[in-house]
Amino acid sequence: MSFDAELNQRLATIRTQGLFRELRRIDSPQSPRIRIGGKTFLNFSSNDYLGLANDPVLKDAAIKAVRKFGVGSGASRLICGSLAPFHELEAALADFKKTGAALTFSTGYATALGTICALLGRDDIIILDKRVHASIVDAARFSGAKLRVFDHNDLNDLEDKLKWAEKNIRHSTRRVLIVTESVFSMDGDAAPLREIVALKEKYGAWLMVDEAHATGIIGKNGRGLANKLGVGEQIEIQMGTLGKALGSSGGYICGSRMLIDFLINRARSFIFSTAPVPAAAAVAAAAIQFVQSKPGKVRRDLLWLRVKQANSKLKNQNSKLLSAIIPVILGDESTAVSAAAHLREQGIFIPAIRYPTVARGAARLRVTLTASHSADDVATMSRALEQIANQNRNS
Numbered sequence: 001m002s003f004d005a006e007l008n009q010r011l012a013t014i015r016t017q018g019l020f021r022e023l024r025r026i027d028s029p030q031s032p033r034i035r036i037g038g039k040t041f042l043n044f045s046s047n048d049y050l051g052l053a054n055d056p057v058l059k060d061a062a063i064k065a066v067r068k069f070g071v072g073s074g075a076s077r078l079i080c081g082s083l084a085p086f087h088e089l090e091a092a093l094a095d096f097k098k099t100g101a102a103l104t105f106s107t108g109y110a111t112a113l114g115t116i117c118a119l120l121g122r123d124d125i126i127i128l129d130k131r132v133h134a135s136i137v138d139a140a141r142f143s144g145a146k147l148r149v150f151d152h153n154d155l156n157d158l159e160d161k162l163k164w165a166e167k168n169i170r171h172s173t174r175r176v177l178i179v180t181e182s183v184f185s186m187d188g189d190a191a192p193l194r195e196i197v198a199l200k201e202k203y204g205a206w207l208m209v210d211e212a213h214a215t216g217i218i219g220k221n222g223r224g225l226a227n228k229l230g231v232g233e234q235i236e237i238q239m240g241t242l243g244k245a246l247g248s249s250g251g252y253i254c255g256s257r258m259l260i261d262f263l264i265n266r267a268r269s270f271i272f273s274t275a276p277v278p279a280a281a282a283v284a285a286a287a288i289q290f291v292q293s294k295p296g297k298v299r300r301d302l303l304w305l306r307v308k309q310a311n312s313k314l315k316n317q318n319s320k321l322l323s324a325i326i327p328v329i330l331g332d333e334s335t336a337v338s339a340a341a342h343l344r345e346q347g348i349f350i351p352a353i354r355y356p357t358v359a360r361g362a363a364r365l366r367v368t369l370t371a372s373h374s375a376d377d378v379a380t381m382s383r384a385l386e387q388i389a390n391q392n393r394n395s
């Protein structure tokens with residue numbers, strides 16, 4: 001069989017499972033209204049929670065950085081690419097998260113991969129929440145560490161895994177790392193961070209928390225859930241991304257100066273990769289300043305107002321969750337795909353999230369609210385979703 005014929009066959013299998021994915025070209029900036037194929041859609045799919053991706057303040061920061069530092073970084077940070085905007089951003093991040101230091105990477109994916117693989121190897125053990133992001137799962141596998149998964153947010157199961165690790169760790173110099181998210185990307189619920197911190201201290205494990213969906217929007221000044229719960233200092237490795245609420249792109253680690261120096265020396269996705277464009281760092285630094293300012297608080301208050309509206313309109317059972325992510329679970333992959341298509345016909349863009357992003361049979365529409373949506377936008381979206389729910393009930 002020819003190369004393409006074989007791939008075509010594999011794609012056919014993906015299609016019959018309702019798992020085929022395709023790119024949709026967007027001809028407008030990221031905002032509540034996006035242009036696809038000459039049509040305008042109401043967008044409830046972006047992680048641009050504060051509407052910063054197309055904000056004039058951040059665009060200005062990018063333009064200034066381009067004028068001053070050009071567009072490309074020229075090399076890896078360790079060769080000659082460590083331009084001033086990266087250092088300014090890292091100082092801003094460390095101050096924001098109240099840690100000794102910070103390091104940024106080209107993406108969140110590269111952050112997880114570089115960090116976990118630098119810290120752990122074959123003789124170590126890594127314990128993950130069942131629903132952590134694929135970047136963390138991939139990093140854990142790639143590190144070669146023994147991998148254990150605990151049921152989502154289940155402290156008893158986590159403790160069982162820690163007890164198992166205690167018995168199975170070969171040397172006292174070997175390490176156990178727990179990794180979780182603070183706000184989960186596809187479910188919008190939060191991890192019991194205080195209790196997880198207590199467990200990791202009890203068993204002498206390390207803890208890494210990914211705040212991709214909390215940074216910028218949760219806690220005082222948007223410092224994240226760990227800061228809000230007062231456990232930031234006990235978490236060895238605080239991770240996050242710059243491409244969601246902060247409106248730019250990239251990933252970061254906040255932690256001790258020792259951790260950052262170690263990563264600069266050992267994180268391969270940092271060492272062997274060209275530095276991102278300096279404008280991306282300048283934008284993220286401007287965003288960190290923005291979220292801590294009064295207009296930043298106004299933007300956050302607006303976001304939470306829209307979340308509240310959507311939660312009450314959608315009668316979200318899990319409305320205690322303090323996140324901008326509302327999962328509408330439909331179960332079957334094809335049902336989710338046709339629901340998304342139906343919404344698109346009505347000019348609403350909410351993609352179906354399917355395996356392998358979520359478990360098989362847990363396909364869903366993932367609604368994300370932003371501060372840029374109007375009350376009318378939320379009402380339109382809620383009505384359309386209600387209709388779909390009624391149709392599913394009647395079929």
Ligand SMILES: *Cc1c(COP(=O)(O)O)cnc(C)c1O
Nearest residue numbers: 107108109133135185212241250
């Ligand atoms: C988006 C995301 C990442 C990956 O970050 P990118 O910058 O998009 O590569 C990592 N972890 C979580 C929880 C995410 O949601």
